[in-house]
Amino acid sequence: MCGIVGYTGYRDVVSVLLKGLTNLEYRGYDSAGMAIRDGEDIKIFKTLGKLINLKNELESHRSEINNPVMGIGHIRWATHGSPSLVNAHPHTCSCGKLVVVHNGIIENYKELREQLIKKGCKFRSQTDTETIAHLIADEYSLCKNLETAVRNSVKKLQGAYAVCVIHKDVPDVIVGARKHAPMLIGIGEGENFIASDTPAIIEYTKKTVYLEDNEIAVVTKDNVKVTDINGNIVKKKVEILPWEPAALSKLGYKHFMLKEIHEQPDVIRNVLNGKLYDIDEPVELKEVNIDKNILKNLNKIQIIACGTSLHAALAGKYLIEEFSGISTEVEASSEYIYRRTTTDSSTLVIGVSQSGETADTITAIKQAKEKNAHVLIITNRPDSNMARLADSLIHVNAGIEVSVAATKSYTAQLISFYLLAIHLAEIKGFKDSKYLKGLKHELIQLPIKIEGILSDTSGIQKCARKFSSYKNFIYIARGINLATAYEGALKLKEISYINATGYPAGELKHGPIAMLDETMPVLSILIPGGITYEKVLSNSEEAKARNAKLIALTSIDDKNLESLFDFILRIPPVSEILSPVIACVPLQLLAYYIAEFLGKDVDQPRNLAKSVTVE
Numbered sequence: 001m002c003g004i005v006g007y008t009g010y011r012d013v014v015s016v017l018l019k020g021l022t023n024l025e026y027r028g029y030d031s032a033g034m035a036i037r038d039g040e041d042i043k044i045f046k047t048l049g050k051l052i053n054l055k056n057e058l059e060s061h062r063s064e065i066n067n068p069v070m071g072i073g074h075i076r077w078a079t080h081g082s083p084s085l086v087n088a089h090p091h092t093c094s095c096g097k098l099v100v101v102h103n104g105i106i107e108n109y110k111e112l113r114e115q116l117i118k119k120g121c122k123f124r125s126q127t128d129t130e131t132i133a134h135l136i137a138d139e140y141s142l143c144k145n146l147e148t149a150v151r152n153s154v155k156k157l158q159g160a161y162a163v164c165v166i167h168k169d170v171p172d173v174i175v176g177a178r179k180h181a182p183m184l185i186g187i188g189e190g191e192n193f194i195a196s197d198t199p200a201i202i203e204y205t206k207k208t209v210y211l212e213d214n215e216i217a218v219v220t221k222d223n224v225k226v227t228d229i230n231g232n233i234v235k236k237k238v239e240i241l242p243w244e245p246a247a248l249s250k251l252g253y254k255h256f257m258l259k260e261i262h263e264q265p266d267v268i269r270n271v272l273n274g275k276l277y278d279i280d281e282p283v284e285l286k287e288v289n290i291d292k293n294i295l296k297n298l299n300k301i302q303i304i305a306c307g308t309s310l311h312a313a314l315a316g317k318y319l320i321e322e323f324s325g326i327s328t329e330v331e332a333s334s335e336y337i338y339r340r341t342t343t344d345s346s347t348l349v350i351g352v353s354q355s356g357e358t359a360d361t362i363t364a365i366k367q368a369k370e371k372n373a374h375v376l377i378i379t380n381r382p383d384s385n386m387a388r389l390a391d392s393l394i395h396v397n398a399g400i401e402v403s404v405a406a407t408k409s410y411t412a413q414l415i416s417f418y419l420l421a422i423h424l425a426e427i428k429g430f431k432d433s434k435y436l437k438g439l440k441h442e443l444i445q446l447p448i449k450i451e452g453i454l455s456d457t458s459g460i461q462k463c464a465r466k467f468s469s470y471k472n473f474i475y476i477a478r479g480i481n482l483a484t485a486y487e488g489a490l491k492l493k494e495i496s497y498i499n500a501t502g503y504p505a506g507e508l509k510h511g512p513i514a515m516l517d518e519t520m521p522v523l524s525i526l527i528p529g530g531i532t533y534e535k536v537l538s539n540s541e542e543a544k545a546r547n548a549k550l551i552a553l554t555s556i557d558d559k560n561l562e563s564l565f566d567f568i569l570r571i572p573p574v575s576e577i578l579s580p581v582i583a584c585v586p587l588q589l590l591a592y593y594i595a596e597f598l599g600k601d602v603d604q605p606r607n608l609a610k611s612v613t614v615e
């Protein structure tokens, strides 16, 4: 959700903070703000809406900032209090000397607020964050030490926080603290950074220290000190970030989403690299630390995830059951948390998350761990909180995904599930080795097939133009491509705001068919040679009989289809079992071009944020 960046050093503070916030803008974009230490003063700038407004505001006040030495910045995705200027961060104590930016949610803020009001604190906003500012200022008035004041205050906070604090009377120091929200420090020469995520600092340094829950960092330009909640020094490991700054550039594409869609062939190669050497060799998943005998006798797998990752999980369930016969459940993390689950020490629980920071999935994983399940995390962020909870980890290796709508991380998650399912099949001896060899061979060919789709998108653009004025869509499929239908519909609704729903094709006649008429396009996923082809075709005919406009996503070149469908999106021939990897690409592009034609903000759709760190 929100993004935080802090800087102290020799560079132009405003530029460093703006750059950091730009690279975090995918985390939230309701409002933005910055506090700059300028000589003796702390100057605060806040604007509503996207970061460009803060940039313009700072530009017009540039001449008033004479000697900036450090600062903290924030980009907000509103949770407590509407997106308004008064609720935008940074927040200050009553006298304005102590300044705070915060990511997370303070659950007991109302009680704390009442206590502080009784002590005379003047509140201006509806945010939980302002409570933190008053609380630390109150502690500071007693101990006169900013680090101690932060430590004493965070002990009183319940909930999740990553906070950065500066004080007018404590020059050159930024104090950071975290619990259940990510925070890291970037180490430089004569400069240091603090941020909620790596993109904020990657342009300046790759040396990073990750704070753990309940740790407090005191950051000056020449030093970083980390202590635990009791004030004991913690020796931290400096890690080197695996990302390149180029990952944060659009490299000539109009949007990050388009760039990331085009990166998918290489992403697949990356995921396969080091895990699938040769079709005659077994798949190697070194990071899966489960005893082979335990894996062999496993009788239940539960996969938990949210959003797009949940759709990858649905395809994963299909693959695992097909290749290993192990009964597999899939559940939205937010549902898993609030029911009596049958998870126990003989269950393998798989958490899937691009960001590794999704609050619902983290909570669900913690619950699974409490029940002694082995937890395998499939994530794009091996540096995330979720990865730190993992007993086994599969790094999907998609590179930084900036567009809020997930694309390449979905493909990478799918490929990871193919590898995991083949690995289970090989351990259990569940599938014929000739079949698995053929599958591996086709898996290796997938990037070339996707390159074929990406080399000519004119058909997809034509389809997008033809259908961009429709207000509702239905996507239908059966079997493993049900995940594709759900994901294709999600992509369309999140970036174009068109109402799109995925249904199992067989369910159409059990209700949704009532909605069909000439205003409702139905997109059918038809994989020739597959076990679902004929049935999806007859479900499409049922839709045609109700005057729905029909779009087919298929590889078949058949005159009969041309008379049934109003538009055909072509994909290269592919086996049904592997088709989700191919079929998702034109659907991502269809959503992209429809949103583009409608003039929507493709990379930062309204109301969304890239990593959802609140439940």
Ligand code: F6R
Pocket (backbone or CB within 6 Å): 306, 307, 308, 309, 310, 352, 353, 354, 355, 356, 357, 358, 361, 404, 405, 406, 407, 490, 494, 610, 611, 612
């Ligand atoms: C959709 C999208 C979201 C995320 C969901 C889970 O394009 O990006 O639906 O998939 O918020 O996020 P992660 O995978 O980071 O746990």
